[in-house]
Amino acid sequence: MNVLVVGGGGTIGSTVAYTLAVQQPTIDLTLVDPRTDAARGHAIDLRHSQCHAAHAVGRPAFDGDRPGTVSAVDPDSRTGAETDPTLVDDADVIVVTASAPRSPDSFERGGRLSVLERNLEIAADLGAWFADGEPTPTVVVANPCDRIAHRLWEASGWPRRRFLGYSLSETARLADELARRADGDVSPSDVSCPIVGEHGEHMVPVFSRATVDGEPISLSADDREAILDSVRSIPYDVIEMRGGADSSRWVTGRGVALIVGRLLEGGTDGATGDRGADPVCLSTPLSGEYGLEGVSLSVPVVLDEGGVAEIVEWDLADDEREGLEAAAEAVRASLE
Structure with a gap:
């Protein structure tokens, strides 16, 4: 199972990726971010975190299963990550945390709207990229998430059921x-x-x-x-x-990881197999x-x-x- 984290070089994206690596240590994670060095650095660190399967203290956490892989894709390589539909096709779930840099206005109550205009542009660009790929469940974390999820849906042409704004x-x-x-x-x-x-x-x-x-x-x-x-x-x-x-990245990281886990389990409880x-x-x-x-x-x-x-x-x-x-x-x- 593969989770594509778009914006994986940022604070929220890397926190989501880490939480997933801990909660679902056998899944494969792919980080995409124009901040190439940051994404690569997080991918290396996360990959090393999976290598705790090599010793007696860490091995039980993996239940004998092979740890998942962690990689970062350079947007300037291949045909360009933003135009390469295979990254989308290979994903079972996509998490979108890509966002414009926050300004001091975003630190005050109601500040999610301060990045609206630029994030809508990012959402339109991502939707154009997604449009060439296979429709995939997409958890939208970038703020303001209701607007961003809607713009992504419009730009992608995918069925609306694929989009879930995190709240x-x-x-x-x-x-x-x-x-x-x-x-x-x-x-x-x-x-x-x-x-x-x-x-x-x-x-x-x-x-x-x-x-x-x-x-x-x-x-x-x-x-x-x-x-x-x-x-x-x-x-x-x-x-x-x-x-x-x-930011409040711990509550967000865990919440997003729980949604992704439920999607990967087909909407069922991973422990019991029962549909919620x-x-x-x-x-x-x-x-x-x-x-x-x-x-x-x-x-x-x-x-x-x-x-x-x-x-x-x-x-x-x-x-x-x-x-x-x-x-x-x-x-x-x-x-x-």
Whole structure:
């Protein structure tokens, strides 16, 4: 199994690649990035990390299986990575983290939109490259991911089910916030509150479906607003604490790796082989679902080996549906 990481020389791309190498040590990883030396350096380091299979401490982690390969492709070699469809054809899953350099504007709340114009251009170029390859499930991490996923879909001509915009970090942050606010010893694994809408200011927590330890919870309007404000703000707090050259890469890296793992397993749980009964909220192009079209938003989806197997239409509370419609208007307006 091969995962192509487009933007593998950057912070997020290399973190995703490392997380995949740890969680799925038998897969093959291919890193593509115009920052050739950075991509090569990460590939060498990741390849060496797989060589821990050579000693007694590391060998058990590989269960006796042969470690996967890690390589970096120079965009200036062969016919040029950006125009070589074989890289796409060889991939079972593509992860897109390629992004324009972040400016100081991106370090403030709402900063994902600061790279919108340039990242839409990158997405159009990547979509033109993808168009010559075999349609492949593609996890879009580059921000603002709803817009980038939509532009990639339009430029590629691929079926919309192939595109998944990553937005699970907010769900993880929300679970942490709810667990900390709950009475008693509550683990985030006992918390469920999906998020639909935009990966950004127009995210919409589905509080009407929120549960703790399987039981519905009731939150006041003030509590909901405070929780939402915290989830919106915390990634920028992390940037301020760690510095603008860094990001919330650990939560993103693990979340993306989990999605890729589920896709590689054909939408089933790798441990049990069972298809996940519960959908997960990821951004995908809509064509009438929830009464929306011409836009990509996070909605509940069921996954299979081809990407989105089904978009599930939940009954939303009035305010949640209004929030989803507002998210659609905001995303659509910035693509016009």
